Amino acid sequence: GAGVSQSPSNKVTEKGKDVELRCDPISGHTALYWYRQSLGQGLEFLIYFQGNSAPDKSGLPSDRFSAERTGGSVSTLTIQRTQQEDSAVYLCASIQIRTGELFFGEGSRLTVL
Amino acid sequence: AQSVTQPDIHITVSEGASLELRCNYSYGATPYLFWYVQSPGQGLQLLLKYFSGDTLVQGIKGFEAEFKRSQSSFNLRKPSVPWSDAAEYFCAVGAQGTALIFGKGTTLSVSS
Numbered sequence: 062g063a064g065v066s067q068s069p070s071n072k073v074t075e076k077g078k079d080v081e082l083r084c085d086p087i088s089g090h091t092a093l094y095w096y097r098q099s100l101g102q103g104l105e106f107l108i109y110f111q112g113n114s115a116p117d118k119s120g121l122p123s124d125r126f127s128a129e130r131t132g133g134s135v136s137t138l139t140i141q142r143t144q145q146e147d148s149a150v151y152l153c154a155s156i157q158i159r160t161g162e163l164f165f166g167e168g169s170r171l172t173v174l
Numbered sequence: 175a176q177s178v179t180q181p182d183i184h185i186t187v188s189e190g191a192s193l194e195l196r197c198n199y200s201y202g203a204t205p206y207l208f209w210y211v212q213s214p215g216q217g218l219q220l221l222l223k224y225f226s227g228d229t230l231v232q233g234i235k236g237f238e239a240e241f242k243r244s245q246s247s248f249n250l251r252k253p254s255v256p257w258s259d260a261a262e263y264f265c266a267v268g269a270q271g272t273a274l275i276f277g278k279g280t281t282l283s284v285s286s
Contacts, residue, residue, distance in 0.1 A: 094273070094274065096276070101183075101278070102278060103180075103264060103276055103277055103278035103279045104218075104264060104266075104276035104279075105276075106273050106274070106275055106276070109272075109273040109274075111271060114271075117272070117273050119273070120273070152218075154218075156274075158270075160223075161206055161208075161223060161225060161270070162220050162223065163208075163210075163218075163220070163274060165217050165218045166217070167217055168217070
């Protein structure tokens with residue numbers, strides 16, 4: 062597709078379960094971000110991948126959160142032992158380096174019961 | 175560490191009135207600055223960006239923003255706001271090769 066694709070669009074899980082959220086960036090975009098959007102909290106930076114460089118993980122809120130990017134393309138955000146406070150919309154964005162513009166996916170809405 | 179502050183959580187303007195949304199940043203070098211808009215139930219859309227050069231930047235939908243280095247600000251303006259501009263607006267700061275940091279957003283309501 063032409064845009065950033067995220068799946069699942071909605072995920073309801075029980076507290077303590079692990080979840081995986083997937084992001085398929087725009088072809089050719091070498092940089093990829095994950096953000097978390099909670100009501101009233103804006104966009105909280107989680108992790109940033111840039112080419113083959115080590116990712117910037119400084120925004121990950123705890124060691125229950127991890128992310129990887131395989132083959133410089135698809136990325137997976139994993140949340141282990143989910144907690145209710147993890148409920149949010151998780152947004153992925155890829156960046157066109159030449160223009161610096163981020164293109165966002167529609168997000169994955171996570172609800173932890 | 176870099177940060178972005180949007181001092182106004184919620185602003186209401188009358189339809190047709192002018193608008194200014196404030197954004198202040200803290201950054202070690204000359205940053206890249208962005209404004210994004212998120213309409214209800216929709217994704218984020220880039221309004222405008224500043225990398226270098228002319229400090230007054232024109233964007234889509236009639237928006238503009240001015241980079242003021244001395245004030246560490248990048249305020250968004252529009253001379254006349256239609257009802258359809260009601261949305262949440264986010265300011266963001268970053269640099270090439272670094273994470274882009276967003277403010278907490280300003281919700282704009284437009285009254286008729």
